Amino acid sequence: MKKISESTIRRLSKYYRSLEQLIERNTDTVSSDQLAEMDGITSAQVRKDLSFFGTFGKRGLGYNTKALKEQLGEILGLDKRWRVAIVGAGNIGRALVNYGEFKKQGFNVCLIMDSDHSKVGEKILDLEVKSTDDLSELVQAENIDIAIIAIPSDAAQRVSDELMDAGIRAILNFAPISIKSRPNVMVKNENTAIEIEALSYFLSKR
Amino acid sequence: MKKISESTIRRLSKYYRSLEQLIERNTDTVSSDQLAEMDGITSAQVRKDLSFFGTFGKRGLGYNTKALKEQLGEILGLDKRWRVAIVGAGNIGRALVNYGEFKKQGFNVCLIMDSDHSKVGEKILDLEVKSTDDLSELVQAENIDIAIIAIPSDAAQRVSDELMDAGIRAILNFAPISIKSRPNVMVKNENTAIEIEALSYFLSKR
Numbered sequence: 464m465k466k467i468s469e470s471t472i473r474r475l476s477k478y479y480r481s482l483e484q485l486i487e488r489n490t491d492t493v494s495s496d497q498l499a500e501m502d503g504i505t506s507a508q509v510r511k512d513l514s515f516f517g518t519f520g521k522r523g524l525g526y527n528t529k530a531l532k533e534q535l536g537e538i539l540g541l542d543k544r545w546r547v548a549i550v551g552a553g554n555i556g557r558a559l560v561n562y563g564e565f566k567k568q569g570f571n572v573c574l575i576m577d578s579d580h581s582k583v584g585e586k587i588l589d590l591e592v593k594s595t596d597d598l599s600e601l602v603q604a605e606n607i608d609i610a611i612i613a614i615p616s617d618a619a620q621r622v623s624d625e626l627m628d629a630g631i632r633a634i635l636n637f638a639p640i641s642i643k644s645r646p647n648v649m650v651k652n653e654n655t656a657i658e659i660e661a662l663s664y665f666l667s668k669r
Numbered sequence: 670m671k672k673i674s675e676s677t678i679r680r681l682s683k684y685y686r687s688l689e690q691l692i693e694r695n696t697d698t699v700s701s702d703q704l705a706e707m708d709g710i711t712s713a714q715v716r717k718d719l720s721f722f723g724t725f726g727k728r729g730l731g732y733n734t735k736a737l738k739e740q741l742g743e744i745l746g747l748d749k750r751w752r753v754a755i756v757g758a759g760n761i762g763r764a765l766v767n768y769g770e771f772k773k774q775g776f777n778v779c780l781i782m783d784s785d786h787s788k789v790g791e792k793i794l795d796l797e798v799k800s801t802d803d804l805s806e807l808v809q810a811e812n813i814d815i816a817i818i819a820i821p822s823d824a825a826q827r828v829s830d831e832l833m834d835a836g837i838r839a840i841l842n843f844a845p846i847s848i849k850s851r852p853n854v855m856v857k858n859e860n861t862a863i864e865i866e867a868l869s870y871f872l873s874k875r
Contacts, residue, residue: 470676472870476863480847501847539866540873547865554767558760564845564862570869609868633868635861639770641686641707649871651864655841656770657682658857659753660745662815662839663776664678665855667746 471512475535477502478509482532494525541569546606548574550622551613552582552592555637559611560587574605578618595622599629612636623650677718681741683708684715688738700731747775752812754780756828757819758788758798761843765817766793780811784824801828805835818842829856 481501485493495513499506513531516538536542547570549556559565560572575587578595585592593601602610610626612619612634619638626634627645634650636642644650687707691699701719705712719737722744742748753776755762765771766778781793784801791798799807808816816832818825818840825844832840833851840856842848850856 469867472867473863475870476860476866479866480860484847538870538873540869541866543869543873545869545872554760554764558764559861561760562861564860565865568862568866570862570865608872609865611865633872635865635868641690649868651867653861653864654682654686654770655765655768655859656774656776657679658859659771659776659815659817659841660682660685660747660774661675661678661857662841662855663746663749663751664681664744666751666814666839667744667749 467515471515472539474502474504474508474512475539478512479532479535479539479541482528482535485528486532490528492525493528493531497525544569544571545608546574547572547609547611548576548602548605548607549611549613550576550595550598550626551637552577552579552585552587553613555613556611557587559613560590570609574601574607576601578614598622598625602626602629602631607631609633609635612638612642614638616640673721677721678745680708680710680714680718681745684718685738685741685745685747688734688741691734692738696734698731699734699737703731750775750777751814752780753778753815753817754782754808754811754813755817755819756782756801756804756832757843758783758785758791758793759819761819762817763793765819766796776815780807780813782807784820804828804831808832808835808837813837815839815841818844818848820844822846 478498481498495506495509499509547565549559549572552575556575560575565572574593575590576593576595576598577583580594582592583594610631612623614622616638619636619640620642623634623642627648632648634642636650636652639654639656641652642650684704687704701712701715705715755765755778758781762781766781771778780799781796782799782801782804783789786800788798789800816837818829820828822844825842825846826848829840829848833854838854840848842856842858845860845862847858848856
């Protein structure tokens with residue numbers, strides 16, 4: 464399979480959401496023009512993105528919404544259940560345990576840990592906060608696929624290294640530093656400052 | 670000025686951060702190859718992105734880190750102070766009030782509102798939670814530039830409309846729905862599910 468850019472994957476996720484909305488509204492088919500308009504891009508981009516993964520839809524007839532959603536879901540791995548651990552039981556960690564979208568898309572948060580012993584044992588929804596002292600054992604016992612870093616910057620690299628040592632190959636990082644990754648590990652940095660900077664660019668250039 | 674894509678702006682924000690790191694390490698110059706490596710892209714992409722905004726650096730000598738950081742900061746509007754309001758005093762709203770990166774980059778959270786009257790009057794850091802009943806007056810009195818939506822999906826569009834009615838032209842939306850924007854308004858949707866889906870794609874394709 465060709466190397467697919469992160470931007471393409473991001474757009475596939477957006478198409479997936481647009482298709483969900485269309486299906487909710489009982490819309491059976493959609494053109495690349497309509498998908499493009501929903502996502503604020505060109506229809507040529509939509510067709511190009513989808514062409515990476517084979518032929519979808521019929522010329523002039525558009526795409527079948529349910530079939531396309533299912534195919535995109537398979538490409539994105541949303542047909543699987545993923546076991547997710549959160550490191551950090553602060554505001555971000557709590558928000559993520561409560562984040563309904565994760566469960567809906569097959570991301571099952573089954574472990575939350577914190578280094579602060581006063582938080583250990585506390586319940587967030589039906590999850591008990593565990594100690595990061597036992598990180599490696601917990602991650603392995605719970606068969607974690609994806610770890611989320613929701614702790615301050617100064618500890619983020621050390622904890623990521625521990626996670627990778629424990630066999631984790633996918634990390635979503637909320638700490639505002641770039642985590643050094645390893646071969647065969649993917650780290651996504653979630654940086655809200657970057658999103659808000661697009662707004663500041665927009666407001667400045669006028 | 671040419672139309673700059675969102676992906677370009679996103680990469681400029683990343684270069685800005687890489688330059689900050691280099692300056693912290695007392696590095697005076699950087700090549701496009703080095704910047705590319707720090708951000709996991711090609712040096713041709715780096716040169717192309719920077720070329721949109723004029724000529725930076727000298728062939729063979731690389732870029733002066735401080736000068737380039739300053740120029741990127743100006744492009745991104747980070748040389749200004751922006752007044753930010755948060756709607757929603759739940760976990761995400763609280764996390765954002767506490768998010769040091771915002772203040773560091775010139776985003777000053779000066780208003781937080783909630784529709785839940787039991788939260789109104791509560792203090793988060795030095796901010797008192799206000800009622801969304803007074804949204805329009807508060808947004809105008811505080812001269813808000815950017816609003817952040819940190820409330821459940823079902824109220825997100827209505828509140829966004831109220832914000833746009835009150836003159837807000839930049840919205841960062843954390844609710845997992847696409848907000849319908851208006852001409853001359855920019856809405857950025859921050860969707861953590863999209864980030865984690867890139868990881869699920871990565872784990873599935875192996």
